Amino acid sequence: MENLDPIYKVSLLKQQCETHSMLSGFWNVETIQAYFDEVNEVSMPFVKDRSPIYALVDFTDFVAQDRDTTAAIRDHLLTAQKFGLKRVAIFGASTLVRTQYRRLSQGVNVEFFETKAEALNWLRENREPHASAA
Numbered sequence: 001m002e003n004l005d006p007i008y009k010v011s012l013l014k015q016q017c018e019t020h021s022m023l024s025g026f027w028n029v030e031t032i033q034a035y036f037d038e039v040n041e042v043s044m045p046f047v048k049d050r051s052p053i054y055a056l057v058d059f060t061d062f063v064a065q066d067r068d069t070t071a072a073i074r075d076h077l078l079t080a081q082k083f084g085l086k087r088v089a090i091f092g093a094s095t096l097v098r099t100q101y102r103r104l105s106q107g108v109n110v111e112f113f114e115t116k117a118e119a120l121n122w123l124r125e126n127r128e129p130h131a132s133a134a
Helices: 029-049 067-082 095-104 116-124
Strands: 007-013 018-025 053-062 085-091 110-113
């Protein structure tokens, strides 16, 4: 990866109770907060409906982060769990990012995959869309 500028995209699949994100680059506490704010805003319909939340994350161009940023990510994950986060499926992450993310996401149901299709299969297995999300 040549460009380390932090970039993200977030979308919502309401019927599936899913948020889909793409993150790339190197972040700091301030730049990652903008991403958290958007994820929180997009997830608000699930929180209001008390729906479970499932997250798909593309880390194809995401790099290992500094200690403060990883602490902020961990805090956000733990808070998200309190508001209904059930699973996080990550695809495209490098070995170093996987190692770092496994450490910071202990206690959160996170799995890593090579492809988006594998990640979605796991994210959606053994569950049905929440009734209020339809």
